[in-house]
Every structure is written in C-alpha cells, then in structure tokens.
Amino acid sequence: MFTKILQAECIKLKRKWLRFLLFLGPAGVIGLTLVDYSVRYEYLTQQNPNVWEGLLQELNITLPIAFLLGGTILAHIEYHRSSWKQLLSLPVSRLSVYTAKFVVVMFMLLIASAVLLIGIIGLGWWLGFGLPPSWKTLFVYTFYPFFSAIPFVAIQIWLSMLFKNQSRSLALGIVMSVAMSGMRELPSWFFWQWPMLVFSDYRNTYMITGVIIGVFLYAAGALHFIKKDVA
Numbered sequence: 001m002f003t004k005i006l007q008a009e010c011i012k013l014k015r016k017w018l019r020f021l022l023f024l025g026p027a028g029v030i031g032l033t034l035v036d037y038s039v040r041y042e043y044l045t046q047q048n049p050n051v052w053e054g055l056l057q058e059l060n061i062t063l064p065i066a067f068l069l070g071g072t073i074l075a076h077i078e079y080h081r082s083s084w085k086q087l088l089s090l091p092v093s094r095l096s097v098y099t100a101k102f103v104v105v106m107f108m109l110l111i112a113s114a115v116l117l118i119g120i121i122g123l124g125w126w127l128g129f130g131l132p133p134s135w136k137t138l139f140v141y142t143f144y145p146f147f148s149a150i151p152f153v154a155i156q157i158w159l160s161m162l163f164k165n166q167s168r169s170l171a172l173g174i175v176m177s178v179a180m181s182g183m184r185e186l187p188s189w190f191f192w193q194w195p196m197l198v199f200s201d202y203r204n205t206y207m208i209t210g211v212i213i214g215v216f217l218y219a220a221g222a223l224h225f226i227k228k229d230v231a
Contacts, residue, residue, distance in 0.1 A: 022108060025070040026116035029062050030123050037127055051129045056141050059120065064195035065177055067145045068152055070112060072173030074105045075156035098225045102157055102218050109146055109153065117142040140203060147207045148194035150214025152176075158221035161228070 036058060037044055048054035120142065124132060132138045152173075159169035176192055194206045 021073070022112050023115055025066045025112050026119045029059060029066045029116060030119040032062050033058050034123060034126070041127075050133075051127075052124060052132050052134075053137075055120075055124060055127070055129065056137065059141060060196075060199050063116075063141070064145055064149075067109070067149045067195050068177035068192070069174065071105070071109060071149055071153035072156050072170065072177055074108050075153055075173070076160050076170050094226045095222055098157075098161075098222045099218075102154070102222075105153060105157060106150070109149070113143050113146045141199070144199075144203055144207045145195040147214075148197070148210035150210050151194070151217050152192055154214050154217035154221060158217065158224065161221065161225050 033055070037055075044054055044058065045051055048057070117138065120138065121132065124130070156169065156173045159172065163169045194210050197203075197206045200206070
C-alpha cells in the first residue's frame with residue numbers, strides 16, 4: 001500500500017511547474033554566482049590562486065539559503081493540493097501518508113542537488129576553470145547541505161500539518177532561511193545553521209548529525225500526525 005501512495009505522490013513530479021521548481025533553486029544559485037563573476041572576475045580570480053576553491057567559496061554565500069528556501073517551499077506544496085485529506089480519505093495508514101510526503105520532498109531536494117552539481121561543473125567550464133580538481137570537494141559542496149538540511153525540512157513538513165493557515169508556517173520557514181545568512185554567530189547546535197556549517201572543518205559531524213536529527217524529527221512529526229486530526 002505504501003508503494004501505491006508513493007506512486008501517487010510522485011505523479012506530481014510530472015507536472016511541468018514542479019519540474020521547473022526543481023531547476024529554479026540551482027539556476028538561482030548558479031545565476032547569482034555567474035553575475036558576481038561577470039562583474040568582479042579579475043578581483044575574484046586574484047583573491048585565490050586556486051580558482052575552483054574560490055568559486056566554491058562564492059557559492060557558499062547563496063547555496064545554503066537556497067536549500068532552506070527550497071525545502072520550505074516543497075514541504076508546503078502538498079497541502080495546497082489538499083493531499084492530506086485526499087489521501088486520508090483512502091483506506092491507508094496515516095504513517096504511510098506522512099512517510100510518503102517526507103520521502104517525496106527529500107527525493108526532490110536530492111534531484112535539485114544533482115542538478116546543482118551539473119550546474120557548478122558547467123559554470124566552472126564557462127568561466128574557463130576547466131574540470132574541478134577535486135570531485136570529493138565538489139560532492140561536499142552540493143550534497144552535504146542536503147543532508148544537513150533534513151532537520152529543517154522535517155520541521156517544515158511537521159508545521160505544514162500543524163497550522164491550518166499555511167501562510168504562517170511558510171512565512172516562518174522563509175524568514176528563518178533568509179535570517180540564517182546574517183546570523184552565523186549563533187550556537188552550532190542551532191540546526192538551522194548546519195547547511196552553512198557543513199563547509200567548516202567539522203563538515204562530517206554536521207552532515208551525519210543532520211541525518212540523525214532529521215530522522216528523529218520525522219518520527220516525532222509522524223507520531224503527532226497519526227494522533228492529530230488534519231484540518
């Protein structure tokens with residue numbers, strides 16, 4: 001039964017505007033970085049002799065925010081399509097419904113990460129940097145923010161179920177996503193910070209902790225969803 005629910009959720013991925021949304025985040029990150037290099041190419045390339053390292057540092061400015069914003073928007077798509085009530089009207093378990101939503105949102109963010117990876121390679125080639133010297137570092141910059149953002153996305157999915165007025169939870173997610181860019185002095189345990197902190201020396205710690213805390217928050221949200229009436 002869970003497979004059928006998951007298939008029903010994945011049907012939404014075939015809609016053109018959702019496919020566009022998957023490319024919008026990576027395109028925004030790449031586009032802003034391209035504009036930055038178009039204006040300050042000589043300055044940026046002189047700042048760091050390792051041009052690929054400098055490029056990844058520039059991407060670090062917008063990339064974490066893009067993941068948080070993308071997770072916020074995707075977490076609320078389901079509600080606007082009344083998927084909660086439609087699926088719960090079927091003879092399915094609430095746990096299966098909640099899990100399917102969580103899996104689909106995570107899958108969409110993972111696709112966006114893969115698109116971003118390709119985009120960064122293309123950007124480096126366009127700027128004349130050639131291929132990245134370290135594929136491991138490139139993987140860290142594109143996929144570690146995804147893993148570290150799981151707690152934040154899990155919270156947003158939980159909030160999409162808690163609030164009747166979705167504008168509140170959506171606004172909260174957007175505000176927190178944007179605010180994190182200017183609040184990097186917050187304690188490291190504040191998991192909204194983790195997509196930014198995965199570029200530090202303790203990147204593996206924040207990535208692994210993000211997965212663990214994300215699974216815990218998913219479980220807490222699922223348990224609440226099972227017991228709560230959905231408005």
